Amino acid sequence: MKKPNIKLLRTLNKFSLPKPWDTIIIFLLTVLILIPVFIIMHQNLIDPEWPLHLDRILLFLVITLIVTYCLHYIKRFLFFAIVLYLLVLLFGTLFTGYGFKSVFEDYRSMIYAMSDNPNPQDIIVSKLLPFPNKSKILKAIEFDNPQVRNFAVGATSKHFRNIKGYREYRQIIQCFAIFKEIQSKWNYVNDPKNREYIATASESLQHFSGDCDDHSILMAASIRAIGGTPRLIHTKEHMYPEMLIGTKADLENVIYLIKEVLFVQESKGRTIHYHIDERGKIWLNLDYTAKYPGGPFMSEEILGELTLN
Template sequence: MIKIKQISFQGFKQRFQVKKPWDDVIIFVLNILIAIPVFIIAHQNLVEFNWALNLDRILLFLLIIVIIQLILRLLRTIIIICIILYVLVLFYGTVFGNYGFESVFEDYNSMMYTMSDNPNPQDIIIAKLLPFPNKSKIVSAIEYKNPKVRNFAIMATSKNFKNVKGYSDYRTIIQCFAVFKEINRRWNYVSDPKDGDYIATASESLDYFSGDCDDHSILMAAAVRAIGGTPRLIHTKGHIYPEILIGTLNDLETVNYLIKNVLFVKESHQKQLHYHIDERGQVWLNLDYTAKYPGGPFLSEEILGALTLN
């Protein structure tokens, strides 16, 4: 009985064992295929040391390759089964909306693009917490439930970036960028009357796409919130501008790639993203009327107050 089992195991082993030198070739290819998603996950969850030339990430990738290579060599006799399992896992993730082939490709693209062209963080400490000017009037003017505002935002998403595929997790952000593009393309700066601030409602600004910085911020915040985005208004000395919540620094990698390689290629060419990181580690991207692309340069950097619209 034991002899029969040994014969069966030897037959099973010989059936799935790849002959030399093809076993080394297959192991190397499989190593790279496994190492890429493993490295992406490690890159997203381990602290970056920000070494020159991203040396910490290069060493991490080499370490992962060495470890996987050793494991695959131990499993040399069932290498074909390893390949089948690897493909089945990614196929399952692709079919059921988890981590699949498309996710690996997207994460690799965004990670490599960000590592070669780092965004420009603006971790500005709030020096003075002052009351937000005209807060109650501004909140009332952000009419994100107004049908006119909602319809405009929907129109903008149909007009801009409608055909961008493969980034379903960032659909809302892409649509908010479509709103940004439509508003900033049409915005005409007009000063308030000399005798005081004039706070225009979002629906009012839609008539002529004109007004000062607070009018622009109100319209942008209302339209972004009307389609599911999370905006906030930043008060600086003599200026107010809108920002949008991107998410984590990992999300910023993908957004950086989208802005510079898909959505605003010409506008952001050889330029950096400008953003703030709040006390929770969340990333907020600049949407000012002076910016030609989301994350354009700040007009004024000293923050005096912030008004977040949840």
Template sequence: MTFKNPKIILLKKKLSLPKPWDIIVIFILNILITIPLFLIAHQNLIDLDWILHLDRVIIFIVLIVLIQLLLRLVKTIIILIIFLYVIILLFGTLFGDYGFTRVYEDYRYMIYAMKENPNPQDLIISKLLPFPNKSKIIAAVEYNNPKVRNFAVAATTKHFKNVKKSGDLRVMIQCFAVFKEIRNNWNYVNDPKGREYIAAASESLQHFSGDCDDHAILMAACIKAIGGTPRIIHTGGHLYPEMLIGSQKELETATYYIKEVLFAKESRSQQIHYHIDERGQIWLNLDYTATYPGGKFMSEEILGALTF
């Protein structure tokens, strides 16, 4: 015969919820717990590249089933669990780097990357260190803004218009035209002292001035606006843009056009600098310090990457 402490029984009653609210609250809490856990799994597990991202769907379903079972086992103290969950995320928001905002940003970026990003493994790179001002930078890359689109289109009619091209080669050469136009007009200007100022792409178009992150944002927005695939690299104290070229074969084509047709003078006796990602995809440096696509890196270190 067992005896239960009346105080413990009373405490459990206070920490439990009446039916059917317990089922509803457990399901909501399950979703709130599953999302950050799924994001961690998504960022650190190899992407099997299944159709419709079915591997990620299976991971999400497995997590939600396991957490649902676990929460049902401890439903008598469900209010305490909710309280602890909120405290953990609140602590992360105020004192750490993973809180309510980070969960929302990571989930939004993951969904965006699954739909748009040809190189989803970049998400693994971007988590080596928190990407500085990530949400502001994503918002500033206004590739759908008519001013940004019109500027990029105008650059393609100003430079290399008579070079014969079609398909992916045409996109690449037009992106090089955008690089040339921005590079020819860019004026480096520091941020206000003691403050990080993030200029939107449309804002930078007014005077073609700003620091490295403003240049990277404008370049990425313009390249994306005309069908290219850019990414912004974080090196610690510097941000710069890169452009997806593709395979080794596409790199050979790009090298020929850069050195023999489009930037022969600027690239004479110079090397083409690029990064190879986890999928073997090649990205050319488009930093403001480079006088031609694939110019020398200001810093080769990669601490984070945002692909658009």
């Protein structure tokens, strides 16, 4: 029978943590390891939409038990586990852009979004009616018009210019600046009697006035002018714009931005509203009736959508 390596055992014992520090370190390491593992699994697993996020709570508990058991099993190597964990996060901070700060911000956004209970309307069905006045509306969305481009760029310089720490969401923040500028100025004016009047984006810039069609056109053109992806939603008696946010993980970070950084007072105590398309992509409501991105829908049946790629 092979005898254990006495020198190795002595070396390991030197690095072993005394009680009760071993228990404290195991607890801290469990929390630190749990955060990135849970974030990755939470963002990539299909959400069955159980009530009160019970599926995510169960996932959290299972990961906690597994990590705690593994750390107890390798108790003698805790010192090396700590060093390895710190080196991995340090490498991420220096070379990949995902390190200490990113783990903290992702976990905070995820928990915030889960507690906020976002409220999507029904998923848009694939068979939609023809979009009314489609050719006229597309022509009116003058995203390459210099006036529209200058307005959009000016709005990004006026609002949220000094927001730091959210580089990957810079374009979304700039689109929110456009929303804020238009929303603060928009004056609802009806079309001429018995006539559907469609104003171009540059025309609406003169007085920031018009009906829901005109507002949607101006919003879509301005967002498209700085590289965003807008679309228009048509209901029986209404039209409103939406913008592409991305995935569920992106939504969690955007909710935090809206409610804790950009539109704190406007969105206080309120729910974020969005649509999920057939590809699982998330679109945020930017209706003129909303005081913040993701404001309430007018709860009408969706009849058509027009996306500007």
